[in-house]
Amino acid sequence: MSAEPDPLPSPSLRRRLHMRVEERLEGRSCGWCSVFVAYSGRGRPPSYCSKSCRNRAWEVRTAEARLQRDIVAGTARSEPVREVIRQTVVQTRPAPPPAEQSAPAVSTAAGWMTLLQELTEQLREGELGRQHWHHEKLYRRLTEVAATLGEAYPGGMGHLQRNAGRRSR
Template sequence: MTKRRPDETPEQPAVRETLVSRACAWCGAPVGYSGNGRPPRYCSGAHRRRAWELRSAQDRADAPVDAGGRSPDPVREVVLRTETVVRSVPVAGPPAPAVRLSGAPHTLPEDAVEWVQALAYLRRTAPTHPGLSPFLQQLARACERTARVLREADTALAVDDQAQE
């Protein structure tokens, strides 16, 4: 048995602690540690950036107002108020359906005689008809295109007839 001095402490067993994992400082998920280097504080780079953004935003907010920090004055708001009034406006019903000269409901002409009658009616009424007056140029162009197609078809039929003879 060894005598000890009064100022000596009894021998302590050597205890070695090794960090194996820690919790992420952002989300609390476990973060592994291999034992080399500084232990990681965050489980991912995204969480490290979020924590830095939060710390730097707090530092900026705590800075003096002239350095870009928060003002202790209450926030003042400018509000643009728009008022919309909804009105009901009566709308005229659908236009009366067109009728033929005979009084029958309007349909497209079914044969050459009806087409000739319809075009004759258009020729007589278009120049003085108040509903058509804004559209006279468009009507004239449409009639010219139709006439051109009919002439071309007539010419093609005449060439076919000559070829068959």
């Protein structure tokens, strides 16, 4: 016994034999989950396999209807969500070491002599001697110091230079 149904006779053969084809709904797939639901033949054919599938389909239908109403009313947009992102580069610089900030100001001649000696050594031995791009501003500041010293000395820069030269000889 074959499970395959017999093929229908061709329309021309059916016409000659006065046959007609009757159709009967045997079932349909669930409108939500697509499971096949058999139809008994009595009453309205089922659209869903279960109450929960019917409810889910109804929820989606009403939500879609609500969305369409809101789009028409202008309270909802059908466009995708857009985002504007601004990129800002934040560079953090470590704070200078506290020792540099709170170094005691030199206020005596001896202090100046020691400090200037140290700075001279730095120029001779350290990195600063090779950093030529810093030299111009250092020179400008040192010239300023020398000029201020000359202004402070009685008789001015001329006397200061003469006396300093005599002392070193």
